[in-house]
Amino acid sequence: MMRKESATISSSTIIKAEGLTRRFGDFTAVDHVDLDIEQGDIFGFLGPNGSGKTTVIRMLCGLLRPSQGRATILGNDVQHNSEAVKRSIGYMSQQFSLYGDLSVMENLKFYAGIYGIPRKERPARINEVIDIVGIGEYRRQLAMRLSGGWKQRLALACALVHRPKLMFLDEPTAGIDPVARRDLWNLLFDLAGQGITFFVSTHYMDEAERCSHIGYIYFSKLIVCGTPGDLKRLPEVTPEGAVRLELRCPRIAAAMRCLNTFDYVLDATIFADVVHVLAQEGYEKQIVDDLGRHGFPGATVHPIPATLEDVFVTLSRKRAKENGRV
Amino acid sequence: MFRGLYAIIYKETRHILRDPKTLFLMLLIPMLELTIFGYAVNLDVKNIPTVVYNLDGREPSRKLVDAFVNTGYFTVVGTAHSDAGMYGAIVAGNVKVGIKIPPDFTDTLVTGTTTKVQVLIDGSDSTSALQALNTSNAIAFGQSIKILSRVVGGVTEMPLEVRPRILFNPDMKTANFMIPGLVGVILQVVIMLLTAFAIVREKEQGTLEQLMVTPVSRLGLILGKLVPYGFVGICESISVLFLMRTLFQVQIAGNILYLAGFTLIFLFTTLSLGLLISTFTDNQIQALQFSFLILLPSFLLSGFMFPQETMPAIIYWIGQVVPATYFIRILRGIILRDAPLEALWHSGLILACMGVCIITLATLRFRKTLA
Numbered sequence: 001m002m003r004k005e006s007a008t009i010s011s012s013t014i015i016k017a018e019g020l021t022r023r024f025g026d027f028t029a030v031d032h033v034d035l036d037i038e039q040g041d042i043f044g045f046l047g048p049n050g051s052g053k054t055t056v057i058r059m060l061c062g063l064l065r066p067s068q069g070r071a072t073i074l075g076n077d078v079q080h081n082s083e084a085v086k087r088s089i090g091y092m093s094q095q096f097s098l099y100g101d102l103s104v105m106e107n108l109k110f111y112a113g114i115y116g117i118p119r120k121e122r123p124a125r126i127n128e129v130i131d132i133v134g135i136g137e138y139r140r141q142l143a144m145r146l147s148g149g150w151k152q153r154l155a156l157a158c159a160l161v162h163r164p165k166l167m168f169l170d171e172p173t174a175g176i177d178p179v180a181r182r183d184l185w186n187l188l189f190d191l192a193g194q195g196i197t198f199f200v201s202t203h204y205m206d207e208a209e210r211c212s213h214i215g216y217i218y219f220s221k222l223i224v225c226g227t228p229g230d231l232k233r234l235p236e237v238t239p240e241g242a243v244r245l246e247l248r249c250p251r252i253a254a255a256m257r258c259l260n261t262f263d264y265v266l267d268a269t270i271f272a273d274v275v276h277v278l279a280q281e282g283y284e285k286q287i288v289d290d291l292g293r294h295g296f297p298g299a300t301v302h303p304i305p306a307t308l309e310d311v312f313v314t315l316s317r318k319r320a321k322e323n324g325r326v
Numbered sequence: 327m328f329r330g331l332y333a334i335i336y337k338e339t340r341h342i343l344r345d346p347k348t349l350f351l352m353l354l355i356p357m358l359e360l361t362i363f364g365y366a367v368n369l370d371v372k373n374i375p376t377v378v379y380n381l382d383g384r385e386p387s388r389k390l391v392d393a394f395v396n397t398g399y400f401t402v403v404g405t406a407h408s409d410a411g412m413y414g415a416i417v418a419g420n421v422k423v424g425i426k427i428p429p430d431f432t433d434t435l436v437t438g439t440t441t442k443v444q445v446l447i448d449g450s451d452s453t454s455a456l457q458a459l460n461t462s463n464a465i466a467f468g469q470s471i472k473i474l475s476r477v478v479g480g481v482t483e484m485p486l487e488v489r490p491r492i493l494f495n496p497d498m499k500t501a502n503f504m505i506p507g508l509v510g511v512i513l514q515v516v517i518m519l520l521t522a523f524a525i526v527r528e529k530e531q532g533t534l535e536q537l538m539v540t541p542v543s544r545l546g547l548i549l550g551k552l553v554p555y556g557f558v559g560i561c562e563s564i565s566v567l568f569l570m571r572t573l574f575q576v577q578i579a580g581n582i583l584y585l586a587g588f589t590l591i592f593l594f595t596t597l598s599l600g601l602l603i604s605t606f607t608d609n610q611i612q613a614l615q616f617s618f619l620i621l622l623p624s625f626l627l628s629g630f631m632f633p634q635e636t637m638p639a640i641i642y643w644i645g646q647v648v649p650a651t652y653f654i655r656i657l658r659g660i661i662l663r664d665a666p667l668e669a670l671w672h673s674g675l676i677l678a679c680m681g682v683c684i685i686t687l688a689t690l691r692f693r694k695t696l697a
Contacts, residue, residue: 058696097536112333
């Protein structure tokens with residue numbers, strides 16, 4: 001567990017998982033995952049499709065029984081005390097799962113009722129979440145007529161109506177436009193500031209950068225966990241004696257192929273109009289010269305820190321090699 | 327135990343009211359079915375098309391034909407002029423009965439020897455054939471008695487008379503017998519389908535997963551689905567019974583409160599059955615397939631069409647697990663026979679027990695976890 005020691009006020013553990021495992025027949029969807037998430041965190045849960053993200057979330061919500069291992073949410077065991085867990089969490093699944101033929105207000109009333117909020121408190125509580133997500137002007141609108149971004153906000157409002165301490169969001173921004181995506185994240189920061197802990201799965205790197213903590217799951221295993229800063233400084237990502245460089249030159253696609261033939265170049269990936277190169281230390285000058293000799297004159301390089309994408313690409317390749325999948 | 331019940335009832339009611347077209351169809355279709363099938367399931371054979379091949383043509387032979395027509399069972403639609411013509415008309419399906427009167431009919435009547443009238447009956451329609459056969463025999467018997475009494479003289483009364491009286495349905499109208507049964511079968515079908523999709527639809531939409539992470543209780547969810555559709559079921563029952571009374575003129579002889587009470591029990595059992603189907607299917611197509619498992623036995627094995635007493639033992643017992651079987655017994659009992667409670671409670675109790683077992687099974691089968 002790579003967690004930067006928090007210098008702020010002591011925080012308490014909200015999610016604790018030990019050896020959490022789920023098998024479907026012969027297939028192990030989640031393999032011994034350990035988690036330790038504290039109050040107020042925005043925990044970004046990353047991984048390729050099919051790596052086990054949704055399965056982990058479903059186990060933590062009490063929707064799926066773990067085959068092995070255990071997890072507690074706010075001290076309640078997810079397997080044996082799942083009803084207590086359900087009362088204290090909010091959950092937003094991947095696809096829109098509210099009632100399209102009910103209005104915004106009716107959906108909210110329904111969830112307020114389901115969570116057993118006393119009848120008298122309901123109007124105030126519903127207005128509270130309407131204000132939080134700002135969906136007031138669509139009160140009477142049928143949920144199915146809302147745009148993708150507003151649907152997500154409504155889903156968030158429904159999941160917040162019982163004031164959960166912990167929210168699980170399974171790819172909340174999949175398929176919504178960039179503006180709505182940005183707005184939703186700002187909303188999450190607001191709520192996190194009020195002490196709600198978020199467990200958010202995503203595969204957008206820019207979203208991962210905004211999380212306070214990140215876990216990366218790859219082929220059913222949680223391979224790394226920590227703050228974005230911790231992860232970028234991992235020795236596995238930028239090995240000792242290596243340096244990450246940003247390289248600018250014309251015809252970068254051809255240049256990258258050329259770079260890969262140099263034996264001091266460990267890795268090269270194109271990012272927009274530049275190439276990120278992982279090379280052995282001390283070859284910064286030689287790269288430019290060698291490229292020039294191979295028909296790519298005028299290249300410039302300067303050192304850069306690793307991005308999260310570098311982290312995940314490097315770690316994934318390393319794992320794939322270990323597993324024999326190249 | 328009932329956590330979330332009111333919220334689910336609220337939500338389901340909204341769903342139903344939000345879609346007036348579906349609600350309208352829910353009420354219209356059973357009435358439409360009763361109207362169509364109510365007229366179709368008529369076993370009364372009247373006006374059998376008949377062809378006459380009269381080789382005699384004198385008054386006594388015409389009187390005989392009148393005797394056939396006067397029963398109401400035969401309608402003369404044509405005359406034949408040859409054996410082949412009469413036979414051909416039956417083969418062609420234009421007529422179902424052919425009456426051939428020999429040329430010496432009047433003569434043999436006068437001389438007192440036996441005269442032979444041939445009646446050809448199309449056996450491919452067994453109901454009409456049986457009716458035609460019985461009526462023909464009765465006419466021959468009646469006419470013979472008349473002639474004999476004239477010959478013997480002085481006989482004004484029959485030495486023996488059987489006086490059958492059909493209770494509860496004196497006119498032997500099949501409507502009276504069939505319509506209450508049809509009401510039972512139609513309600514079985516439409517009401518079970520109301521809830522057969524109730525949970526499986528949420529599985530398909532993905533909304534069930536969201537519900538599973540809420541603290542809603544299983545019984546709250548199941549009953550919350552049952553209650554609103556129960557109201558739809560009550561409306562359907564009332565409309566169908568109303569149609570039975572007005573359109574088909576079937577009087578409700580018995581206690582209307584008994585009818586209401588037993589109908590509620592039946593609704594509970596049938597809606598529960600629909601919910602049970604909904605819990606063990608993954609999509610609406612599967613739910614529909616499962617429903618057919620109940621629907622056909624409701625028509626064929628419930629005693630609606632065929633008497634259950636004559637069924638082979640295994641088939642008979644399949645009929646006994648269909649709720650419609652008991653409901654039809656109750657309906658016929660109350661509507662036709664004004665049956666007292668002592669005669670009805672047995673069927674009612676079985677229905678209620680079935681309902682409780684089914685809803686328990688549905689609740690236990692429904693898990694708040696994914697497979």
